[in-house]
Amino acid sequence: MAHIYRAFYAPMLRMNAPSGMPTKVPFLFNNILKRILKDYRPEYLGIVFDPSGPTFRDKLFEKYKSQRQPMPDEMRVQLPYVKKLCQAMRMPILEMAGFEADDVIGTLAKKAAESDLEVLVVSNDKDMMQLVGKNVRTLRTGTGGAKADVIVDEKRVEEILGVPPGRVIDVMALMGDTVDNIPGAKGIGEKGATELIQRYGTAENALAHADEVPNKRYREALQQQREQVLLSKQLATISTDVPIEMNLAALEMRTPDIATLADLYRELGFNSLLRELGSEAFAAQAVETEAAGKRDYAEFAHVEEFSEWLKKVPAKKTLAIWLVLDMNGRDSEGYGT
The missing domain is CATH 3.40.50.1010 (5'-nuclease)
Structure with a gap:
């Protein structure tokens, strides 16, 4: 998300x-x-x-x-x-x-x-x-x-947060997370949380040695918010025992369903992405049009697609064409039509 x-x-x-x-x-x-x-x-x-x-x-x-x-x-x-x-x-x-x-x-x-x-x-x-x-x-x-991009391994975690991966939840327990409303210990930010975990190893050990912490603000935060810190550690800990099977066959990479993807791109007006699908998208549209039977119209995103379809229409058949024009010609930049 x-x-x-x-x-x-x-x-x-x-x-x-x-x-x-x-x-x-x-x-x-x-x-x-x-x-x-x-x-x-x-x-x-x-x-x-x-x-x-x-x-x-x-x-x-x-x-x-x-x-x-x-x-x-x-x-x-x-x-x-x-x-x-x-x-x-x-x-x-x-x-x-x-x-x-x-x-x-x-x-x-x-x-x-x-x-x-x-x-x-x-x-x-x-x-x-x-x-x-x-x-x-x-x-x-x-x-x-x-x-x-940054690929984060164990060494990089320490460079970013100052602690190894196994101690990330302890830092989170002390500093909290305003986005998820994990309270942490009010008065202790990321810098203070990192310093405390570097010194004491875990949030529990920092709480156990609260009276020894020289920084008054950190000391009082630990002394007064013990339960809040322990709760925060629970909230910050990612569960690794969810009852879900790892089905590798279901997770294998597959080729896209071009016809379905092309239809979706047309519906959303993603003309630049539709063009990237190439001739397969045009072919899929032609097949769909032929299979429609009772439907006597087709929708196209651009002239190349229309040209492919037109080749299949009898030469003397009467056609009516409705044009929806792109007034600024900037769909590749993400602008709609």
């Missing part, structure tokens, strides 16, 4: 489908996904979504994520099309009731690593670094292609 939010808030002009529906999220998500597949060529892949409804963390802490604003309506209407894109590209969608996407990712990453598979978790979130270890790394995507 993080990449969907990232696409929604990307600094880019509004995009609309011919129907008027906003389409920036599926467009950018599609491009991110295509770029990752091109640059890293995975053998197996899963797209993990958060489920609807509460998770076990909501039972632990009723205010968990309570400060997070509801998903904007404009984003909500685009979410089904992100899933439709994944389905058309024949990529498995994973979600598990009662567990966040992070927990599903954590569980599958652990199982894959134990099966001696190399795992790359695509996430820019700091808390995902707790999963890094033997056979598991995270990929923090940047703008501008693979050159801006």
Whole structure:
């Protein structure tokens, strides 16, 4: 879900489908996904979504994520099309009731690593670094292609956070997370949390030695917020024992369903992406048109597609043509028609 939010808030002009529906999220998500597949060529892949409804963390802490604003309506209407894109590209969608996407990712990453598979978790979130270890790394995507990406291994985790992967949850327990409303210890930020864990090793040990902490603000925070820190560690810990099987056959990379993908691109007005599909998309449209039987019209995204269809029409047959013109000619930049 993080990449969907990232696409929604990307600094880019509004995009609309011919129907008027906003389409920036599926467009950018599609491009991110295509770029990752091109640059890293995975053998197996899963797209993990958060489920609807509460998770076990909501039972632990009723205010968990309570400060997070509801998903904007404009984003909500685009979410089904992100899933439709994944389905058309024949990529498995994973979600598990009662567990966040992070927990599903954590569980599958652990199982894959134990099966001696190399795992790359695509996430820019700091808390995902707790999963890094033997056979598991995270990929923090940047703008501008693979050159801006950062692959995070155990050494890189220490460079970024100052602690090894196994201590990431201890840092999170002390500093908290305002996005997810994990309270942490008020008065201790990332710098202080890192210093305390570097010195004491774990959040529990820092609490046990609270009276010895020289910094008054840190000392009082630990002394007065013990239960809050312990709760925060529970909330920050990604579960790696979600009851989900790792079905490698279901996670294998597959070729896209070109006909379905082309139809979706037409519906969303993604003309530049439609052209990238090449002649296969045109052929699929021609087959669909022939199979339609009772339907005596067809829709085309651009002149090459129309030309292919026109070759199949009898020479003396009367045609009516309706043109929807792109007034600015900038669809390749993400502008709608």
